[in-house]
Amino acid sequence: MASLVPCPHCGSRPKEEFTIKGAALRRPAPDAPADAWLRYVYERANPRGRHEEYWHHTSGCRRWLVVTRDTASHEIEACRDAALTSAGGRA
């Protein structure tokens, strides 16, 4: 994907409606060591292929989504509400 995003709440919508944050990483626990925070804030696997990332349907339902997308083909595999995914705090 990258022309249209299949928002689980609104259906397929043009990319222009979304804000992209980047890799959907789990935020470390408050007491996690410094290198865990370094990995979270700065280091990226940057895979060629399957990639989980945060997209915000800014001009739509305003939900944060976790989009599973192939960075080489741009094909979307899944698109879920961030609050309901493992990447989100709930899980």
Next chain:
Amino acid sequence: MTSYRLASGGLVDRQSSLRFSFDGRSFAGYSGDSLASALLANGQRLAGRSFKYHRPRGILTAGAAEPNALVTVGRGGRTEPNTRATMQELYDGLEARSQNRWPSLGFDIGSLNGLLSPFLGAGFYYKTFMWPAHLWERLYEPFVRRAAGLGRATYEADPDTYEKCWAHCDLLVVGAGATGLAAALAAGRAGARVVLVDEHPIPGGGLLSDSATIDGIAAPDFARQAVAELATMPNVEVLVRTTAFGWYDDNVFGAVERVQKNIRQPSASAPVERLWRIVARRALLATGAEERPLVFGGNDRPGVMMASAARAYLNRYGVAFGRTAGVFTTNDAGYALARDLEAAGVDVAAVVDTRADTNFAWTGKARVIPGAFVSDALGGKSLSGIRVWKDGATETIAVDALAMSGGFNPVIHLACHRGGKPVWSDEHAAFLAPPRLKGLALAGAAAGRAGIAVCLEDGVAAAASILSELGFAARPAKLGEVAGDIVAGPTPPVWRVPGVTGKAFVDFQNDVTSKDIGLAVQEGYGHVELAKRYTTNGMATDQGKLSNVNAIGLLAEARGVSPAEIGTTTFRPFYTPVSFGALTGAAHGHHFQPARKSPLHGWAARHGARFVETGLWYRSSWFPRAGETTWRESVDREARNVRQNVGLCDVSMLGKIELCGADVAEFLNRVYCNAFAKLPVGKARYGLMLREDGMIFDDGTTSRIGESRFYMTTTTALAAGVMNHLEFCAQALWPELDVQLSSVTDEWAQMAVAGPKSRLVLQKIVDDDISNDAFPFLAAREVSLFGGQLHGRLFRISFSGELAYELAVPAGYGESVGDALMEAGQEHGIQPYGVEALTVLRIEKGHITHSEINGTVVPADLGLGRMVSSAKPDFIGKHMLSREGLTATDRPQLVGVEPLDPRTSFRSGAHILAKGAAATLENDQGYVTSSCFSPHVGSTIGLALVKRGAERHGEEILVWNGLRGEFTPGRLRDPVFLDPEGERLHA
């Protein structure tokens, strides 16, 4: 000039004659003509000049691939360079001018380059023009730039309008030839949402130029009938004059519709072009095939034309491309043309067929020469004859026109836009589309098939399989019986013609010859991509539609490999060039971006506000009064009046967010670096948000207006960013917290009422007691106004450092409340003040904005280190703050700056140097983040971020502005210039 228009035939309307001009000469044509067909009909062969050698060029094609006949049409703001005469519909009053020639098309000085051609081979410019170095820009390059380029664009603004549109469909069919029409009919009849696009004004594609019949109906009439049926289907949309130019992710296609390019004076009530974004569940490319030129000497001479083009001019436009024609072909297409030419009474001197074993049953008059080649086209600005080479012997035949056909390249352009690589097929002697494309199929000639009957079948079959995938029941379609179709099947390609003496062109527009391709290989640029870049083959406005495959063939020969091993260069949008106008639509001028207006905009306008763009907002900047000649006078007055009496400022554009839920206090505690958990109801608190990397993100005040209801204000600049961030925190990071967010920026008109007399003014409209005891600093409560007529929210907060309040009322009431405050404040000298005065007031108090919060500062840098809670286990940004670089002593810190001599001044963006230090980057101490003239201090003052600034108060420095040549001795000091104890605040 004698006419080449045939007495009859063609799809032009001979009843409606159109006048047009070319290079100032007036001509006549018919409705239904293209500019090219009209020029040919008038015997005007010379249509343009080539890019490098300025060779005379005629019309080579009848379609989108035209490399030669590029003209400039229109005038003034409607001037359109590089228009393909073959695609430009003729209209009455059309003005066309030839390009890239001086002084005239007939006599072009630039053609002297041709004489120098031995020294201007591929890449020659990489090897010279280097000495002496300074002469490249001064002498060589200006010459190169003038010589290069094609048409001249206008500097005038475009008077016409453009539009964009989205369409959603089950099936998009690109190309309305036999294949596309058959597919669209099948899908339309099955009830699918269908969009059929075709770049020509009349659907039909090749059918329009064919002399075959289908069920006894002439091919063009068959097309007309098919289109008529499609028009009756509510689920089918046929877009003519519409070019699909790109295939993008998720089967989104870009297409451009030329709504009014066939009219001299476009109607102002419609766009000239419309951009379509077509979202297709499935797409079918029925884009046909492009005929392949043959590479022989002088193959660019005016009078030499593609065979399919000659046939189109003959059958579709009723124009003969010559009087005595020759045909040079590798396949049976040449015979189809020869047959039709003779039927129309045009002499065909010879059909030169490269196949020694041709078994075509030719029954016409023309002499057929098998196993022969046209080695050279002879003549000057116009063709006079051809030299035919057969088994080493040559003979010259007099012709005034030559048609060539080197086989066919399926038009697979769009199919390759998403990374798939074309595959060479020996069977088809051509490159075919990449296999296994998602959501996209090809059929007919685009899939390498030939013949009307086959294409009709293929279109129906392709549609049927797509329909079944989508769950539509396809009805069996009856196919017509085709008669009189000469099918040009695949034949072995001919890359290099024997016996050539003259220049043999591969890329016509860019003057790339077969020799240049050889030179590229010889010099190590043999990779197809390097050869392209080194020779510029395929980089002209036709993007190699005619030249690429021949170049690949020649590379393959030179390297002794198959075209399969060479591969193609990358196909990319745009299939044909698309205008800025179409891609912009209506979003230009003042609509480039939307305008956002405060609910107090009208109020401010009535008080004479000067507005300034701030993001998308229009903010009142200052309010000039009669007699004030400079903005500074107004701003000084407004600022003074706030400190002396009272001022009213529109702060509605601050971001405002309402937070509801049981866990909001905890939530705020995590998003702000300072403590919020225990904020009591009825109180406001200043908060600092960090990014996860520890840098300050934004600041603002948040008030608790109920046990589980908070009202947050953000800066104007980051209002949207903060909302997105909070939603991220609430939804992605901590969904377990009960927090709900609603942006109320537009719900409330918010006014800052600031100054020693602000309470007196407010109390006149506020019903509640707002005395210092009842409503102390940082109080935040709902209040009743005008005796209960209205309720608003009142906050005792101050950006100016004065006794001040911010009053929020429902937006619709904003103006009347603003008026009421002005009326109530009259006796106290109230005046509106704008963002400029606001800036003065905040700088005097050392208050920060995003001038200081520049994305690279941590709280301690701004003297706010104490705000960072050490007690909280977690908040956004906590964990990165402790890095060595963020706690180092040499970090920039916020200070005030003042000039040593109050009569001197400095500006924001000036840098700070230690006194007496040399002006070098190494000595750079920091820079002035904000500055203004302070009417209260009586001089320019500023805030700055300076290395170790906090410990340097009192140090004399130089405010260095080399950019403006301003060097101001100054002194660092505490950033608070006024009322350091904050007594006025608590008055």
Next chain:
Amino acid sequence: MPDMRASTRPALAGKKPLNGDGVSMRALPEGYVVHLLGGWDAELSPLLNELSAERRSVRRAAPGQWFLVGDEPLSRAEFHALEQRLAPHASCVDQSHGRVRILVSGPRVERALSAFTGADLALAVFPVGTSTTSLFGHIAAHVTRVSDTAFELMLLRGFAESLWEYFAGTWRVDSLPPAWPAKRSGAER
């Protein structure tokens, strides 16, 4: 100051209804818009059904969020009553002044809107009563299909004038794209 009377000024005051070819546009009265924030609370739906049953217009805004809209202003008492009624399952945020509603209607309305939004508004996939938020040009707006040939747009007050002028500038007579997708709209079937 008792003599003072608080009065409101509509965001689109002075904008006359616009009639294009096959599409019309007019500003709706600034009545009430209440943003209902319900989160994932399951017990909320019966309450919403009640509200709908009272022929109040409840429109989906986002998962767990709705807009309650009406043409007449909601009194302070009515608003508080509504809050009481929905507590604790949902919070109410008054957006009556923060949002502006525009009615766009006519036989070619789908086509007219397709010039601005990538959302598929064809009747078959976006039936009467459906709501969503999408980008119209560069402005986000909440759109509800109120009939076969009419849509209600709701957007931030600050953008209302800009959107109005953007639409008005584009909807010139016969400026609309050819039939698609309006052909499919009920009106023309």
Next chain:
Amino acid sequence: MLRVSRRPKFVRYSALSVFLNGLSGNANWRPAWRTPQPKPHYDVVIVGGGGHGLATAYYLAKEFGVTNVAVVEKGYLGSGNVGRNTTIIRSNYLLDGNNPFYELSMKLWEGLEQDFNFNAMVSQRGVLNLYHSDAQRDAFTRRGNAMRLHGVDAELLDRDAVRRMLPFLDFDNARFPIQGGLLQPRGGTVRHDAVAWGYARGADMRGVDVIQECEVTGIRRENGDAVGVETSKGFIGCGKLALAAAGNSSRVAEMAGLRLPIESHVLQAFVSEGLKPFIDCVVTFGAGHFYVSQSDKGGLVFGGDLDGYNSYAQRGNLAAVEHVVEAGKAMIPALSRVRLLRSWGGVVDMSMDGSPIIDRTPVGNLYLNAGWCYGGFKATPASGFCFAHLIARNEPHPTTRQMRLDRFARGRVIDERGAGAQPNLH
């Protein structure tokens, strides 16, 4: 590729050589470089035959006397971003971590063609950045002064000066009126492909093996140190391994077990149909994402912002095209009827602070050159020179001291925009 095994006698390019070869039908031009097979071992193997890799090899051989060098490239010479950028060179940087480096690059550009005997058409036409608000003016003032402090040319133009220079910009009907601009007269454009070819030819002639269509599939390590690369043409041993893989940096570094502070993003670029001279300098819009110059062939070459998502596909999407083009027409209304000929995409290595990394790595013998974001092309000469310096001397060149890999852990980021750790905002 064409196989040419023998080492050709180096023919110096000159007006005379063009003339003499012309007389002899151009039959005697020799290959611009050899097409060697890899040797088993080199002192230095450079991964990436783009601008930076080739420049590194060139300066290693020419300036540091290291000639036993191979450059391995998975595609053809310059098949990456050196052939996909918008050809702009400038040194208008703000921070002391960047500014001296880019100015070094500008100085190298200024003598480049004579240095490597290849006309790359370095054209210092001027780079103008427009500003539309007081805040932008102040930011440019700060930047311009930083440049001046380092002796870099910079001029602040007011609205009238800009209007005199480019009267066809939208001064009268703009949503965001132009207030002025920051001009760097020495900025300009360069024929991008020629840069790769010039460096390749110069390196080849000094003994460097430039090996095309040779893809690195693995990095061999012994006791933690890099000792060579597995490639599609077999194993190649080396004393030092240098990565200059731009958009593929993360992929290659991963072969050595490194995770980088880098994301790969697609950046689109565009060219219009050829026009007679239309715009003379490089102009950058300040109220949207658009910058433009005109090539010597006549095409308007322009670009804008990232598509915004991680991508290894060298192609972008229509929404980004519209976004850029809208800004273009907003800046120059007369572009309305000019047509876009072609769009393409490059994969850029976006670092987490928007600035590059030229440094050693935790892996012995492994050197990294990455994180160029949009800045890669203009940096090519200095990047090559400084990387060569680091590889040859094992210590950073003075201008790259801050471009360290551990600056993120240390909190010493070089963030020109103050955008923080989100690459698509840089």
